[in-house]
Amino acid sequence: MNQKAIENTRNVAIVGPYSSGKTTLLESLLFVTGAITRKGKVTEGNTVSDSSAESRDRQMSVEVSAANTTYQDINLTFLDCPGSIEFAQETYNALVGAGAAIIVCEPVVDRVLTLAPLFKFLDDWEIPHLVFINKMDRAANNFMEVLHALKQVSSRPLLPQQYPIRQAHDLIGYIDLISEQAYHYHPGSPADPVALPDDLKEEEHQARQEMLETLADFDDHLLEELLEDIDPPQDEILQDLKKELSADQIVPVFLGMADQDYGVRPLLEALIKEAPSPKETATRRGLEPQDNGDTILQVLKTYFTPQGGRLSLVRVWQGKLTDGMILNGVRAGGIYSLMGQQQQAINEASVGDIVAIGRLEGIQTGDTLTNTNKDIKPLPKADTLKPVYALAITPENRKDEVKLSSALSKLLEEDPSLYWEQHGDTREVILWGQGEIHLQVALDRLRRKYNLPMTTHLPQIPYKETIRSSTKVHGRYKHQTGGHGAFGDVYLDIKPLNRGEGFQFHETIVGGVVPKQYIPGVETGVREYLSHGPLGFPVVDVNVTLTDGSYHSVDSSEQAFKQAARLAMTEGMPQCSPVLLEPILSITVSAPSEFTSKALQLITGRRGQILGYEGISGWKGWDQVTAYLPQAEMQNFIIELRSLTMGVGFFNWEFDHLQEVPDKLTESVLANHNGNGNGKN
Known part of the structure; x- marks a missing residue:
C-alpha cells in the first residue's frame, strides 16, 4: 500500500x-x-x-x-x-x-x-x-x-x-x-x-x-x-x-x-x-507507519468461531501483513476482512487496517505481534478489569468435568475480564466476572460452543475458625490385631496465636519419650485435624506443642502417632472456645460525588467499616471511598452500587484480614452449614 x-x-x-x-x-x-x-x-x-x-x-x-x-x-x-x-x-x-x-x-x-x-x-x-x-x-x-x-x-x-x-x-x-x-x-x-x-x-x-x-x-x-x-x-x-x-x-x-x-x-x-489518518495515529504511538518496514500488529479481540476456529482481530500499526507470515513464531493461517460474522479472505493488509487472522494459537488479546526477531517494545494495552461478581459452577453431567478447564481457558481468551479458580478451601469451581449478565453470557457460551451446560449457585464463603483459650490434652491410640499392634501416646499444649500468625507446631520432648522419627507423624495428625475444626471449618492462628508421650518398641509407628495426635486435637479443641472467622475485604468504591452518601450507606448497611473518602485525582466530580467489607456481603454489592449510581459506580477489592463473625450471625452460618452439610453460605 x-x-x-x-x-x-x-x-x-x-x-x-x-x-x-x-x-x-x-x-x-x-x-x-x-x-x-x-x-x-x-x-x-x-x-x-x-x-x-x-x-x-x-x-x-x-x-x-x-x-x-x-x-x-x-x-x-x-x-x-x-x-x-x-x-x-x-x-x-x-x-x-x-x-x-x-x-x-x-x-x-x-x-x-x-x-x-x-x-x-x-x-x-x-x-x-x-x-x-x-x-x-x-x-x-x-x-x-x-x-x-x-x-x-x-x-x-x-x-x-x-x-x-x-x-x-x-x-x-x-x-x-x-x-x-x-x-x-x-x-x-x-x-x-x-x-x-x-x-x-x-x-x-x-x-x-x-x-x-x-x-x-x-x-x-x-x-x-x-x-x-x-x-x-x-x-x-x-x-x-x-x-x-x-x-x-x-x-x-x-x-x-x-x-x-x-x-x-x-x-x-x-x-x-x-x-x-492511520499515519497520524501511529506516529502519535511512536511508530513508523510505513508499509516497507517491520510488521507490527496488536490483537484487539480473540474469537472462537464454530466454523473457523480461532480468529484474532488485529490492528496493523506498521509494515504489511501477508498470509502465512510468521508472527511471534506462529504462522498466520489466513487473513480476513470482517462484516459482522461474515469473513472475506484477503491476501494482505496494510497500515491502519483492522482484520482478522486465523489460527494464532497461544496469542492473547492485547499482545503485540511482529515478524522480526528484533526486540520490539510491546504496545500499551488496556488494563484488565478486576472481577466483582462470582458464581460457583458445576457441569450438569459429571462426566464433563474433565472438559471444563479447557473450555474455561478458551472462554477467558475471548474475554479477559473473566477469571476462574478452584477454591483451595471450598473446592468449588468459581467463575468471576463483571456482573450477573456478564456471567450469564459466559455460561451461555459454555453451553452453546462447548456443549457444557452448567448448574450454578452462590459461592461458599471461605470461613475459618480459631480459638480464644488454651488447654492441655492427652491422646492415646492403641489398636491390637493378630501380629503387630499400633500404639501412639501424646500430650499436647494447644494455645491461640495472634490473628494472621497461622499455624505453629513445636515439640519439647526430653529423654526420647517420643522418638524423633515419630514426631513428624504428630504434626501431620494435628494439621489434618485443623483442616476441619470443631465448628466445621479450617482452623487458623493456633500453636500446638508436643510436650510428652510414650511409645512401644514394637507396636509404635509414625501412623500410630498421627492417629494419637488427631484424637488429642478432637478432644482438646472444643475446650478452647472456638470462634468463627470471616474474610474481610479492603474495598475502594468510586462514584460521582452526588452519589457518595448513597455509597456510604450501602457499605455501612452491609456491615462495612468506612475508612475515609476523598476526591479522585483526574476524575472531575468523583469521590473514592475506602472501607472494609465482609466477603459474605460482597455477592450483590456491584449490582446495588450500579443501581444507586446510574450504572457508573465501580469498586476494587482485595482480601485484607480475618475477623470474628458476630455471635448472632455465627448461629445462622453454623445452622446453615450443619443443615446442608456443604457450607453454601
Whole structure:
C-alpha cells in the first residue's frame, strides 16, 4: 500500500451507553455507504453486528463486532462496541486500536453521567473522539442543556459543529456551523439546503462564535482574525478542526436520528475530513507507519468461531501483513476482512487496517505481534478489569468435568475480564466476572460452543475458625490385631496465636519419650485435624506443642502417632472456645460525588467499616471511598452500587484480614452449614 492509500483509511470505534443506538448507527452508516442494501433492526436480530446468539437473545452488544465499508474512496472500518458496563473490557481493548471514536448518546441530561468512564478512558489514552447525539426526536432536554451536561464529563472542550432546527417537537434539520448553511432532512436521501431560519440566526451566530473561540484557543492566527472581526474562511476552520481533533484537543459534537439516517452523512463527512489518518495515529504511538518496514500488529479481540476456529482481530500499526507470515513464531493461517460474522479472505493488509487472522494459537488479546526477531517494545494495552461478581459452577453431567478447564481457558481468551479458580478451601469451581449478565453470557457460551451446560449457585464463603483459650490434652491410640499392634501416646499444649500468625507446631520432648522419627507423624495428625475444626471449618492462628508421650518398641509407628495426635486435637479443641472467622475485604468504591452518601450507606448497611473518602485525582466530580467489607456481603454489592449510581459506580477489592463473625450471625452460618452439610453460605 502506498502512502496515499494509507491516508485513505479510517478505523473508528462506535461507543456509548447501553440503548443509545450504537448498533442502529452502524446499520445506518453501512446503508448510506452502500455496504448493505437493507438495514437490520436490533429487535429483529438481523443487524450486521450483534450477530452472536448471546447478543440477539438479549438485544444488546456483548462483544466487539467489526464491519468494513467505503465512502468517497475512503476505506472505513467500524468497531461496534458493547455499551453495558459489564462488557467494558471489550470496549477498552478495541479502543486501543482505533484511530478515532464516536460516542453515541441520547439527548437526556440525566443520562449524560453514564458517559463519564468513556470520556475518561478516551482522554487518558488521547484517542480522538466525536459525540453523536442520537434520538433527537425523543429529546427530553434542549440541545444546549445536553451540551452543557456533556461538558461536565469531558476534560476536553466540546465543540458543536451543528445546531438543530425544530418544528414544534420534531427535529426537521440542522445548521452547519462551519458553512452557516441550513438543511432539512428527508427520509432516504441527503438533507436539502434551505434558507437559514430567521428565528435561529441569533442562536446560530452565538453557537458559531463559541465554536470559533474554542478553536482559537489552539490557533493564534484564528484568534487574531476573531479579534479583528474577520470571518475566517471555511477551509481554515476545517484545517483547524482536523488538526485539533487529531491531537485530541477538542471534541466535535453532531446530532441526528440514526434510525432515519438523519445526521449520518454529515458524520461521515467529518470522519473523512477531520478524523486522523492511520499515519497520524501511529506516529502519535511512536511508530513508523510505513508499509516497507517491520510488521507490527496488536490483537484487539480473540474469537472462537464454530466454523473457523480461532480468529484474532488485529490492528496493523506498521509494515504489511501477508498470509502465512510468521508472527511471534506462529504462522498466520489466513487473513480476513470482517462484516459482522461474515469473513472475506484477503491476501494482505496494510497500515491502519483492522482484520482478522486465523489460527494464532497461544496469542492473547492485547499482545503485540511482529515478524522480526528484533526486540520490539510491546504496545500499551488496556488494563484488565478486576472481577466483582462470582458464581460457583458445576457441569450438569459429571462426566464433563474433565472438559471444563479447557473450555474455561478458551472462554477467558475471548474475554479477559473473566477469571476462574478452584477454591483451595471450598473446592468449588468459581467463575468471576463483571456482573450477573456478564456471567450469564459466559455460561451461555459454555453451553452453546462447548456443549457444557452448567448448574450454578452462590459461592461458599471461605470461613475459618480459631480459638480464644488454651488447654492441655492427652491422646492415646492403641489398636491390637493378630501380629503387630499400633500404639501412639501424646500430650499436647494447644494455645491461640495472634490473628494472621497461622499455624505453629513445636515439640519439647526430653529423654526420647517420643522418638524423633515419630514426631513428624504428630504434626501431620494435628494439621489434618485443623483442616476441619470443631465448628466445621479450617482452623487458623493456633500453636500446638508436643510436650510428652510414650511409645512401644514394637507396636509404635509414625501412623500410630498421627492417629494419637488427631484424637488429642478432637478432644482438646472444643475446650478452647472456638470462634468463627470471616474474610474481610479492603474495598475502594468510586462514584460521582452526588452519589457518595448513597455509597456510604450501602457499605455501612452491609456491615462495612468506612475508612475515609476523598476526591479522585483526574476524575472531575468523583469521590473514592475506602472501607472494609465482609466477603459474605460482597455477592450483590456491584449490582446495588450500579443501581444507586446510574450504572457508573465501580469498586476494587482485595482480601485484607480475618475477623470474628458476630455471635448472632455465627448461629445462622453454623445452622446453615450443619443443615446442608456443604457450607453454601
